[in-house]
Amino acid sequence: MYKIVSRRELCGGIWEYVLRAPLVARAAKPGQFIIIRLHERGERIPLGIVDWDPGQGAVTVVFRERGKTTSQLVREYCPGDVILDVVGPLGNPVEIGRPGRVMCVGEDAWYANLYPLARALWEGGNEVICLVSTPNGSFWMDKFSAVAEVNLIGNPAAALRERLERERPALVWASGSPAMMRACSEICGERNIPIRVFLHPIMLDGTGICGSCRVEVGGEGKFVCLDGPTFDGAKVNWEALEVRLSAYREEERLALVRYFGKETG
Amino acid sequence: MRVPDISVEVAGLALANPLMPAAGPLTSSPKAAERIAATGVGAIVAKTISVAAAEVPHPNIARLPYGLLNCELWSEDPPERWFSEYLPAFKALGRPLIVSLGYKPDEVRELIPKAEPFADAFELSTHYVGTDPRPLYEIAKAAKETTEKPVFIKLSPHVPNIEEFARAAEEGGADGLVAINSLGPGLAIDIRRRKPLLGGEHGYGWLSGPAIKPIALRAVYDVSRTVEIPVIGVGGIASAEDVVEFFMAGASAVQILSAAILEGVKVFSEILKELPNLLSELGVESLRDLVGVVHG
Numbered sequence: 001m002y003k004i005v006s007r008r009e010l011c012g013g014i015w016e017y018v019l020r021a022p023l024v025a026r027a028a029k030p031g032q033f034i035i036i037r038l039h040e041r042g043e044r045i046p047l048g049i050v051d052w053d054p055g056q057g058a059v060t061v062v063f064r065e066r067g068k069t070t071s072q073l074v075r076e077y078c079p080g081d082v083i084l085d086v087v088g089p090l091g092n093p094v095e096i097g098r099p100g101r102v103m104c105v106g107e108d109a110w111y112a113n114l115y116p117l118a119r120a121l122w123e124g125g126n127e128v129i130c131l132v133s134t135p136n137g138s139f140w141m142d143k144f145s146a147v148a149e150v151n152l153i154g155n156p157a158a159a160l161r162e163r164l165e166r167e168r169p170a171l172v173w174a175s176g177s178p179a180m181m182r183a184c185s186e187i188c189g190e191r192n193i194p195i196r197v198f199l200h201p202i203m204l205d206g207t208g209i210c211g212s213c214r215v216e217v218g219g220e221g222k223f224v225c226l227d228g229p230t231f232d233g234a235k236v237n238w239e240a241l242e243v244r245l246s247a248y249r250e251e252e253r254l255a256l257v258r259y260f261g262k263e264t265g
Numbered sequence: 266m267r268v269p270d271i272s273v274e275v276a277g278l279a280l281a282n283p284l285m286p287a288a289g290p291l292t293s294s295p296k297a298a299e300r301i302a303a304t305g306v307g308a309i310v311a312k313t314i315s316v317a318a319a320e321v322p323h324p325n326i327a328r329l330p331y332g333l334l335n336c337e338l339w340s341e342d343p344p345e346r347w348f349s350e351y352l353p354a355f356k357a358l359g360r361p362l363i364v365s366l367g368y369k370p371d372e373v374r375e376l377i378p379k380a381e382p383f384a385d386a387f388e389l390s391t392h393y394v395g396t397d398p399r400p401l402y403e404i405a406k407a408a409k410e411t412t413e414k415p416v417f418i419k420l421s422p423h424v425p426n427i428e429e430f431a432r433a434a435e436e437g438g439a440d441g442l443v444a445i446n447s448l449g450p451g452l453a454i455d456i457r458r459r460k461p462l463l464g465g466e467h468g469y470g471w472l473s474g475p476a477i478k479p480i481a482l483r484a485v486y487d488v489s490r491t492v493e494i495p496v497i498g499v500g501g502i503a504s505a506e507d508v509v510e511f512f513m514a515g516a517s518a519v520q521i522l523s524a525a526i527l528e529g530v531k532v533f534s535e536i537l538k539e540l541p542n543l544l545s546e547l548g549v550e551s552l553r554d555l556v557g558v559v560h561g
Binding site: 008009010011012013129133136137138139141142145146147149150151152153154163166167 | 290291293294296297300323324325326327328333341455457458460462463464526527528529530531535
């Protein structure tokens with residue numbers, strides 16, 4: 001059982017939850033994620049670990065209220081409540097290194113994934129520029145600006161294209177929808193700039209047993225949970241990823257209808 | 266022709282160039298300020314310090330098609346941290362440092378002595394948006410009784426007669442003015458959520474960026490024709506052309522914030538690179554020669 005320490009709505013529909021999970025907080029590294037399950041009959045969903053405090057034994061996740069599980073979390077789980085399972089840290093930590101100038105592009109709740117990365121890059125002596133966007137406002141501008149230059153952009157791909165006209169980073173990171181990461185990967189590909197992306201497919205166990213998170217990278221089958229969650233954006237088969245992500249769209253819709261007792265937007 | 270001179274002098278402060286970040290998130294911490302200093306700006310203006318840390322609503326800044334809407338307040342860090350840790354680090358950046366303080370006479374009397382060892386000048390903000398200019402006189406007077414360093418007063422664009430407010434600040438002893446603060450309150454609505462875009466009680470925000478540039482230019486024009494003290498122009502500046510426009514309207518230096526958040530802090534170094542070329546093209550030897558040329 002894992003207690004919810006605090007929560008707040010960062011901007012319209014995007015939530016920050018701080019969970020008490022001391023072992024995860026002690027071991028977490030940039031790029032890693034947890035899988036949570038709210039209750040005995042709950043779905044398992046992966047969430048990036050976007051901040052952590054080993055002293056307080058706390059880990060932070062940021063997500064948009066979208067499907068049944070995130071809706072239930074926001075509507076029924078408040079500080080002091082407990083969620084059944086928190087498993088992690090899962091996935092491979094990002095190898096930070098000394099790439100030099102790094103541009104991080106992010107959209108919506110996914111841009112929180114860039115924060116621990118930007119912090120580690122900055123601590124490693126790299127220059128970090130973060131281009132972030134949501135359809136409604138912004139969040140963590142203060143946290144980001146402590147470790148990176150942060151720009152509040154409109155369309156991520158358009159902004160990346162425009163920035164790459166003016167300066168050339170050694171590496172680009174993207175965290176957003178598959179369509180956004182695909183567009184950014186194509187833009188970097190045209191300019192021969194390496195790009196890394198955060199993938200977030202459907203996941204169940206997070207240990208490579210179930211195979212739900214299989215993606216094709218460089219023509220090879222990879223498990224996002226074991227081999228990822230970050231990959232070379234130029235090598236990802238985006239079409240295959242989008243097909244997999246939409247495999248249960250009808251079931252996801254029905255789960256929401258059942259939860260709310262009616263059709264929702 | 267020689268390379269045009271872009272150095273300026275404002276209220277006794279000699280600056281290598283006219284650019285500075287406006288008080289706000291660009292200079293909310295030493296790390297953030299270090300990135301701005303690295304672009305080559307002529308001076309640093311720190312984020313506004315008040316007697317207690319601000320509690321800021323969320324979200325507090327949103328991009329709109331024509332600028333930024335924000336309900337940021339003053340610094341979220343406590344003043345003690347600014348005086349013991351941040352301001353010494355800001356000072357070490359080696360640029361003229363303008364410390365921004367708010368918001369009432371008693372508060373600036375309390376804050377100025379603590380910031381004095383680090384500041385080359387002070388910029389004072391007031392929350393005041395009424396019709397009586399007297400509070401500007403009072404805060405300028407309180408500051409000048411406390412420090413001998415230059416004191417700038419930041420003007421809001423909302424007042425019925427901005428010249429009277431400028432004059433009140435000048436009579437109170439202000440050494441310069443900063444025009445303008447962001448415009449508002451305004452409102453933007455998230456139509457899918459049927460709520461204001463920004464947090465806070467009513468979701469109000471203050472507008473900055475390209476949308477307010479003509480209003481800022483007009484304010485600089487009006488104010489600089491009225492008072493003897495210099496004016497620092499701020500509001501929607503994003504290019505070397507914009508800088509020249511503000512100088513022609515009467516500014517002696519300029520501040521930039523929104524463009525750096527919307528387009529990147531590189532905007533400072535890009536303007537610094539472009540400005541001498543533009544002045545050459547205009548046949549101008551020194552930026553100072555342009556101050557108020559449209560006053561006629």
